[in-house]
Amino acid sequence: MLGPLASLKILDFSTLLPGPFASLLLADMGAQVLRIESPSRMDLLRVLPPHDHGVSASHAYLNRNKRSLALDLKQPEALEVIKRLLQDHDIVLEQFRPGVMERLGLGYEALKAINPRLIYVSITGYGQTGPYKDRAGHDINYLALAGLSSYTGRADSGPLPLGMQVADVAGGSLHGVIGLLAAVIARQQTGQGQHLDVSMTDCAFSLNAMAGAGYLACGVEPGPENQVLNGGSFYDYYRSRDGRWLSVGSLEPAFMKQLCTALGLEELAGLGLSPLPAQQKQLKEALKVEFERHDFAELCALFAELDACVEPVLKLGEALRHPQLKARELVTQVPRGDGSMQVQMACPLKFSEGLPEPKHIGAALGQHTDQVLGELGFSLERVEALRRNKVIL
Incomplete structure (x- = not known):
């Protein structure tokens, strides 16, 4: 070949x-x-x-x-x-x-x-x-x-x-x-x-793809933690009780519903699409508290069964052993x-x-x-x- x-x-x-x-x-x-x-x-x-x-x-x-x-x-x-x-x-x-x-x-x-x-x-x-x-x-x-x-x-x-x-x-x-x-x-x-x-x-x-487009067309200057995808919303990393991290990208309502239901936060699922910084902060703080109530392995097992766009932050050696990469x-x-x-x-x-x-x-x-x-x-x-x-x- x-x-x-x-x-x-x-x-x-x-x-x-x-x-x-x-x-x-x-x-x-x-x-x-x-x-x-x-x-x-x-x-x-x-x-x-x-x-x-x-x-x-x-x-x-x-x-x-x-x-x-x-x-x-x-x-x-x-x-x-x-x-x-x-x-x-x-x-x-x-x-x-x-x-x-x-x-x-x-x-x-x-x-x-x-x-x-x-x-x-x-x-x-x-x-x-x-x-x-x-x-x-x-x-x-x-x-x-x-x-x-x-x-x-x-x-x-x-x-x-x-x-x-x-x-x-x-x-x-x-x-x-x-x-x-x-x-x-x-x-x-x-x-x-x-x-x-x-x-x-x-x-x-x-590579400034979306942020650059927004600035050039609309004059919106991106800054740290002031956009949906850079920490300005719930879209972020969350620490477990034992100090490991998980990624949360549950942007669409269906994914957000699964995320909040799994963590017992059903009443907050509607905040995922809110453009209001105060509501994003409320959701983010609630997620932070709930993630820190559980160990990493417990969270991995929980979200492995859900299609919620939540995945563990793996070490390189763990990534190599992950079934998807294998x-x-x-x-x-x-x-x-x-x-x-x-x-x-x-x-x-x-x-x-x-x-x-x-x-x-x-x-x-x-x-x-x-x-x-x-x-x-x-x-x-x-x-x-x-x-x-x-x-x-």
Whole structure:
């Protein structure tokens, strides 16, 4: 089984999370991804703990199914290798700051001249234009500038660090994959490639979906705990007597009725749709009191039998054991390369024709250098000369 993207061959110059998560999705769907890595400037993800068998678990997951070519792009001879690769690798994914690839002679215009069908995807924090294009940033900064952090959190304590990289993944990775595949479809129609400028801040800004629409059309400024879905209503998390939490999303009247009946609060069921802050506060306080009268296990058992949009806040290990996630086969076994297997999260996309089995965990730095150069027609003598000159690892 080759997968739906088996015809795509991608040169991946990215590191850390946004680009690698994007190319992971592509590789899981069958694309042939070749990572171009620096022999001297290590991808920090390779050393990120925790480690399994001496390998970063994050790196092993995010870079599975990809080959690794260790190539010093600052060396003139490296351009020869890239030019040869561009004969059949017609997609480039890069994550450098604007201008870096141009200084290396690997910018879009230079590579387009070699292969006009080239699709060139640049993922950056702030995009290729604008006053912040050369500014450093991380996920928390992109969410802050995009306005998302201003209404995510508690009114008395401020924004919350979310623990997951929303701008990196939902912004850079997923939007990057969507744009890349759209460019592939356009190329099928026109024969021409193009340059895709993906800004994680831009894409995070688009995630303001409902709040942004309300502000732009109606001037309603969102703030912490002042909207239905951000803690300004009963829609929230509630603590059990033994200190665990449950999520309550019983927005529709039928769900609210089940929730209130289960907790002996039938008389308050009509407050669920009330736009009045005082009534929302009354309902919320009543729910808080009732949840804190019961232990977590008791509440889980109670709501497991109801369709009330109430679910427990599970620890990651508990989530992995949950029957729904197990039924969806969200965990897979991936070969380490030594005959053993590593347990990893599986590709979440379900195709009726299936997907190829994972080939291997993230490769060692330069693990496929000799193999790739051999496929390009480089002689053993030429490969050794490149190694002596420290062009390759």
